[in-house]
Amino acid sequence: MATLSLGAAAPALAAEPAFPLGGPSAQVLQPYPDSGASKERSLRYDLAYVGPGNSFPGEFTVTVDLTKVAGVASVRLDPAKPRPNCTTSATAIVCKQQGLSVGTGGNGNSFDLLVSAAKDSKNGASGEIAVTGKVTGASVTPVTTKLTVGGPDLHLGELKLRADVTAGEQQDLPLAFANRGTLPAKSVALELDASAGLEPAETYDNCRRQDHGGMGATTVCLVEGEFLPGESYQLAPDSPLHLKTTERGYQDRLRYGVVPDPAPSKDAPEDKPATGKKLKLVKASAAVPVTDSNLDPRNARRAENTDLNPGDNERSFEFTARGARADFEAVTASPSGKVGDTVVAELGFRNKGPAVISHLRSGQSVARTDIVMPAGVQVTDVPRNCRAVSIDGSERAEQLGAPRYFCDGGLFADVPGTYADRFAMKIEKAVANAKGSVTVGEPVAGGTKPLAFDPVAGNAQAAFVVEVKGGTSPSPSTSASASPSPSASASASATPTASSSTTAAGATGGNLASTGSSVGPLALGALAAVAVGGALYVGVRRRSGGHA
Structure with a gap:
């Protein structure tokens, strides 16, 4: 029998690369209707290239295991975004891809699924789809998505604010929402996305702030609890929120929203009490009126994986600061x-x-x-x-x-x-x-x-x-x-x-x-999702040529 000596002179074996699969951790589905077809939701999965170099050869096989969602959800490839070399059966979807590279256009490193509640599925039923991959000479990090029939449908109430403001003044932010869904939310993230001239006047231990330089900041407050279907909720009297206009104000926007059951972040900072106070929610004394959001549904997507109707979770309001001054020097x-x-x-x-x-x-x-x-x-x-x-x-x-x-x-x-x-x-x-x-x-x-x-x-x-x-x-x-x-x-x-x-x-x-900031501007309303303290969505757009 031949043996291999592992003496000091033997060359070290290079660690094989690992390519991560990215996709949502959860998705809620509209219950199967009494009549008509079940509403489909879209899921996208990406196979990310991680160096060295710009490409990796070999045949990649990606498998979507459907065995644990049988009777819970129907899953199919999105025909509007076709991929070659895919096969579908009752238990799995298998796609093959030759090589992986940086910046592949179209759907080269991605594939899209359409999911919906299965016929005869029950409200609250859940299952998981596991997406795995393999390729010779490397590993692929899998991803799992939990599918749930039914879920919260949080509707955010409209704030009646003053549009004409002056530096130093504050106004009340009586945030409130209703759950019009079929299941309770176990936690909610209240979000305030304020441009440079606006900021919350209060600070709470369960709130996190992410600064965007000259483009303002996002504040997200994570509130635990059980927020039941058919009920409305508002800020507790002992934990109010006020919005302050600062001297940096000119033409500003507040975008506010609520997200049910936000995914926890691995990079969330440790919870260290600073004020001894927490933002709290209580049942509202009156039902929150249901009105349409003033945002384009295509841009209101922060709750798309955990809310049955994410289009009514966000709103925005625009302000003009009277007497605003800025010294422009040649x-x-x-x-x-x-x-x-x-x-x-x-x-x-x-x-x-x-x-x-x-x-x-x-x-x-x-x-x-x-x-x-x-x-x-x-x-x-x-x-x-x-x-x-x-x-x-x-x-x-x-x-x-x-x-x-x-x-x-x-x-x-x-x-x-x-x-x-x-x-x-x-x-x-x-x-x-x-x-x-x-x-x-x-x-x-x-x-x-x-x-x-x-x-x-x-x-x-x-x-x-x-x-x-x-x-x-x-x-x-x-x-x-x-x-x-x-x-x-x-x-x-x-x-x-x-x-x-x-x-x-x-x-x-x-x-x-x-x-004066290392963080470039972002366009409000075009935010990427990053979780902090439960859910902090941060968008940073780098400045090129001095234009935001």
Whole structure:
């Protein structure tokens, strides 16, 4: 019999890769109706690629075991999202896939199922589908989904709030909901998704806050209990909630919701009492009226796995802060070089606050940067959010070599945040006293006008000068901002930029953004789900080019 020596000289065996299967841990199903077809719900499973490299060869086999849901649920592949190489039987669905890679388009690494309550199934009946996988040379981490016939149907009551607010004021948030479902909820997560100018006034030990930088924060409160069908619930008198408007307010939104039986998070922080108080719920003195949510059902999906009708679990309300102020300061630069050199300059504006300016509601730019080039330079590369104009502000077809540029400031300006556009320009000749300018303001025909919310008009314009070595060039005026400060520079190393080029000929233009937070903005209403303290849903959208 041959033996293998495992001495010190033997090479270590590399651990085989493990590819995780992702999918929901639970799904509630509408009970089978007395007439008509049972309502189907969609389940998606993803086979995730985990390096090294970009791909793994071999044939993957994914199996959906249906034996434990017999008589409870009907399960089939979604015909609207077909996959090749799949077979279906009464006990299993088996799909084969050749290889696994990063960024596979379409349904390459995913498959979709449609599930519904089985005929003659009983309210409260449950079973599990187990999804497993195998491939030679690697392991596949399985996932299990519990299917339950019936479930909670939490309907969130509409809040009657004041839309016109001022910094420092508070208003009551009397959250209430009704369970219109067929089963009780064992716990609920109350969610407040507030933009930058709004925040809850109270803190409770069973609430968790996730900050989103300039885009605000999400607060989720997990309340244990039994919330029965046919009953309505409201905040207990000794644990109220109030919404406060801060000096960062401008145009804000509160999105509020309730999620039954949220999935626990493995990464949830340890529960450490801080205030000694907990947010509590009690039976409501009156039934919560049933009215339609003001959100698009396609965007109201936080409770889609644990609520029979997730479209009525969320609502939103928009606010406008009276007297909001934000100081927009022009940002200039002082590049230098010899005649014939190509240099770059980052030109734009910074928001010195206090208000975070957001035009996500209107879709209009928060500001325009009007850049006049000094004589003697020729622009060779233009940022993608800037357009060339003639010196009088009229339209111009040719984008390179223009005397003036208008740059779109985007829909969002954080505090502190610098939004600068990188221009590349060739020094063609030295011109005595050549001086351009950078002006930030509200877009109008032919240029800009002062921003209505900006209380400091004197710093909205700055001189822009290119120093010609061996030539004659003036210095910027003392009132001009010579370059972005190190703490908020658009090229600060802590913030990713839209362009990696920083020098000379062929430099790539781009809009750069730097903020005082390491968390980029997100668009409210487009949140990804992450559980914290039971369920904290956090969406973070990275900023590219200073646009949220």
